[in-house]
Amino acid sequence: MKKIGLFPGSFDPFTKGHEAIVRQALDLFDEVIIGIGVNSSKTYCFQLDQRIRHIESLFTEYPKVRVASYQILTVDFAKEIGANHIIRGLRDSKDLEYERSIAHMNGMLSGIASVFFLTDQAYSAVNATIVREIYRNHGDISHFVTNAELLV
Numbered sequence: 552m553k554k555i556g557l558f559p560g561s562f563d564p565f566t567k568g569h570e571a572i573v574r575q576a577l578d579l580f581d582e583v584i585i586g587i588g589v590n591s592s593k594t595y596c597f598q599l600d601q602r603i604r605h606i607e608s609l610f611t612e613y614p615k616v617r618v619a620s621y622q623i624l625t626v627d628f629a630k631e632i633g634a635n636h637i638i639r640g641l642r643d644s645k646d647l648e649y650e651r652s653i654a655h656m657n658g659m660l661s662g663i664a665s666v667f668f669l670t671d672q673a674y675s676a677v678n679a680t681i682v683r684e685i686y687r688n689h690g691d692i693s694h695f696v697t698n699a700e701l702l703v
């Protein structure tokens with residue numbers, strides 16, 4: 552059976568930390584789908600099509616990686632695309648606590664297991680919320696985001 556992993560998130564924007572998680576996941580999965588969850592009641596800093604184009608630009612040499620967006624429950628989207636695992640990243644113990652509840656609830660809802668990759672130490676401080684704050688204040692986000700020019 553083909554091993555398909557779904558890496559879900561808002562990716563507003565997709566940082567070097569996210570990128571490192573996908574690169575690790577590529578060793579274990581036949582296909583990695585980066586799923587951008589869209590919540591219609593939320594406003595985002597970067598447009599959805601911009602985020603999709605940006606993420607695609609990072610993995611042009613990896614046919615095993617695809618980018619998609621969804622507006623349904625993550626586990627329902629995972630089933631729709633035939634993913635057998637959900638991929639998440641862990642930066643610190645706070646992430647672990649939060650991710651543990653989501654993973655257990657997702658497991659109860661669907662039987663789909665989550666797998667976690669530890670963030671590369673170089674990126675453990677990278678946080679999309681702070682990257683957005685830097686961007687809004689005209690700071691240079693290219694330290695934290697590869698191909699950041701595609702987002703502006």
Ligand code: ADP
Nearest residue numbers: 559560561562568569639640641646670674677
């Ligand atoms: P969400 O808003 O659903 O948490 P994010 O896009 O912020 O979505 O994060 C998606 C996943 O990436 C989460 O598992 C999160 O822990 C992980 N992540 C976020 N930042 C980093 C980072 N710097 N390094 C590794 N993983 C990260």
